[in-house]
Every structure is written in C-alpha cells, then in structure tokens.
Amino acid sequence: MTMPQDPRQRPGDQDHRLHDADLVAAYADDDPEIDREAAAALVADCPDCRSEFSLQREVAMWMSGAPVVTLDNDERSLLHDQVGIAITGSNVVSITDRRSRPQPGQILFRIASAAAAVAVVAGLGGVFDNVGGGNDGGDSFQTVAAELSADSEEGATTAAAEATTTIAVPFGAGGSLERAMLPGGDAEVVQREIEELIAQAADANAAAGVPEDAQADEMTAIPPCASSVEDREVLLTAESMLDGEPIIVFVVSPDGAAGTNAESEAETPEALVFKIADCSEANLG
C-alpha cells in the first residue's frame, strides 16, 4: 500500500487522495476535529483510502479485543507486600524522602549515613535516551535515566556498606526538576567547582556495587542542551552561573558510552558545559 503525502497536490488533482493519509487515519480514529463529511467522501471515492481506512480500523478493533490481563492472586499479594514494605521504609529507601532540600550554592551531592543496612545508590549508569523514540522525528523529549543499581550478584557483597551516596540524577517519570546547584562566578570559580563535582562523581562511581533489589533513583527532566551530549553516559548534571549567564554542566563518563558501569570506574569523568540560553558550549578558558 502506498499513500505518499505530497503537499504539492491539491484536492481535485487526479491523485489528490494520495496526500490525505492523515485525514483517512483521523477518520478511522473518529477524530472530532476533522471534516468528517469530506473524509467520508474521500473514503467512498478513493479505493486506496478505503483500504487504508479499513486497515486502520481493523487493526484497532483487533487490538481492542485483546484479552484482559490481570495480576494473579499470588502476584497481587506479593505486589502489595513488597510495595508496602518499601513505603514503610524498611526496604527501598527513597532519595527524595531522605535528602534535605539543597540550599542555593550547595552541591546536591552528599554522603549520607544509612539508617538501615541497605546500600542504595551505586553504579551511576545514567543513559541518555530519546524516550520518545524519534522514529518519526517528532519528539524532543529527552531524559536522563538513572540506573542506580549494580546488575550483578557480586554487588550484594557491598550491600551492607555503611555509607549511602545520595546524588541528584535526572528522572523523567515524575517531571521533577532537581539537579545540583553550583556556586557561580567567573570562569576560574566555575572551573574549580566543576572539578570538585567531577571528583565527587568519580568517588561515587568507585563506590558502585549494590544488589538489584536495593535501588533507588532520582531523575529529572533536563533542558534541550541534553541533546548535545546524546549517547554520553551522564553521571551528574549541575547548574551554575558563568559571568552572570546560566549554564548547565553534564558530568559524563570518560569513555562516552552509554550503559557503562564498574568497568569505567577507575577513569575520571569529564564535564561538558553549555549555556542554557542557546545550548552553545560555554568557554571556561
């Protein structure tokens, strides 16, 4: 089936129907915003459009007839047990709940004592990814996903670590906007702060290693500048002011590959700095 969308064609052209796939699809979806009379006429008049309409309708109807899926009783009980345990604080620890709100100028990155013998955060495996997929090029929504758990059983040996690292890492699901705030100033000041941030990120990376079930994550939406570091593994983000101009800092893993973890711990992360206004690279001299 071919229904190329050619904006040069107009209704009345011999192949006018070929650029009305959108209209046909909208008609199949009962879109109230379209001219339904025109759509109906198009479908009636044009064999390809009629086929497309039928195809869209039939697949939609077939999918709508999918069997209902439910949790079974054991799964339901387990779900409530596990979530119940988690929210009462004896198993999974929420970073948000445990962290005090950062003060301006304070790096949102600290080592906190673990109230229980639960190691929470370790392998900083933040992965840039276009959540919207980009298959149709229509999406700009990007997030950094934080993978805050080691994925091997060896990590369990460090699960009882006495210190828990709390780090602000972007998170997309809840739409919160939390990230590190660095003191601003001239290039020298900002550079110094970034170096400290990098050092802390490296330390945190070195502390990686927790069991899969002892994880917590904190993510936040990040601005469009994120696309500048696409495919880099983002460990931390931070905001600051460079000579009065807002900037954003991405501390990324040294090898640039997404999804890295313990293997890259020994290497020093690097920082990418952009002006928030236009996402151009900020010059720190």
Next chain:
Amino acid sequence: MTTGPNDAALLVRVVEGDHDAFTTLMHRHEDRIFAVCLRIMGNRTSAFDATQETFLTLYRKANQYRATAAVGTWLYRIAVNTCYDLLRKERRRPSEAMPSYLDPADPHAQDQYTSIELRPSVEAALATLTADFRAVVILSDVEGMSLPDVAEALEVPVGTVKSRLFRARRQLAVFLGNLSDGSGHQNGTEP
C-alpha cells in the same frame, strides 16, 4: 464502577501519609498498570517489576502531581517511562513468547481471527513493534485511551501519537497479513 473518593482526593491523602489511601489507589489501578507493563515488557516478571516500581514512584512523587492530567493518565506515564527504563536496562526486545493462556481466543469474537488457530497472539504482534509504537498502540487501541490522553501519558504531541499509531497499525497489519488481500497492496511499505 469506582466508588469512594476520586483518585485526586486519594492522592492528597497519600501525600498526607495515609497508607490506606495509597492501597486503595493501588487496588484501583494495579491490573491496568500491570497489563500495560506486561504488553510493553513482554514477560510477567519484568512487568511485575515495572508495576512495583511504578507504584513506588507514584508514592514518592505523589506530592508532585498536578491536576493537569487525570491521576490515571499520570500513572500510565510513570508506568510507560518505567518500562522504557527497564527495557533500556535489558537492552533487548522481548524474546520470550507470552504464555498461551495470556491470549486465549475470545469465543465471542466476531472478527476473522475467531478461531484459536487463526488468531495470532496480540503479544506476538506487539513484539514486532518498537517500544514507542507499542506504547501508543497499547494505550490507544488496547486500553482505549483518547489520543489527547495518550499524548499526555507519553508526553508527546497529539500529532506524534497519530503518526505513530498510523504507522504502528500498518506494521501490525503486515504482521497479521492484512495487506495481502489481493487489492494490490504491498507488505511492509512505509507511508
């Protein structure tokens, strides 16, 4: 039909520390969330994990809810993003076929796939799609959400939802063999 306080009111109580309100919310939504997770993730174990993480996120983020969308839509958004995160971790498409009991043929179905032999697995069809396309089809066609609600849940423009849905259905039609109907259509052609 849902009775008792509405979801938004329950969420306010959750923020105030009312665990019973949270339990009520879970009971209301857990099956639908699990169903969406199952169809995105492709297996029950991962779907269970995603469902659990979804509700934990709901609990942690309850105070961030803004009534610009229904709680259910917001919850779908959390679930889909959680699934995306888990899929990224798994770094693979679903490779395990769904157990047949998950997709029994509907004995009352009136379509061409009425018989067990002819009715392909919904999950097998969904597994042919990318995660983005799959999510759109699941929310729109399987769950019956409106296009604006799907857009809200996926945080993409409505136009993107329409585009993905259109193309996803074409891909599904290829899978289902609907394009080989002798009318001159060609399988696998993108618009």
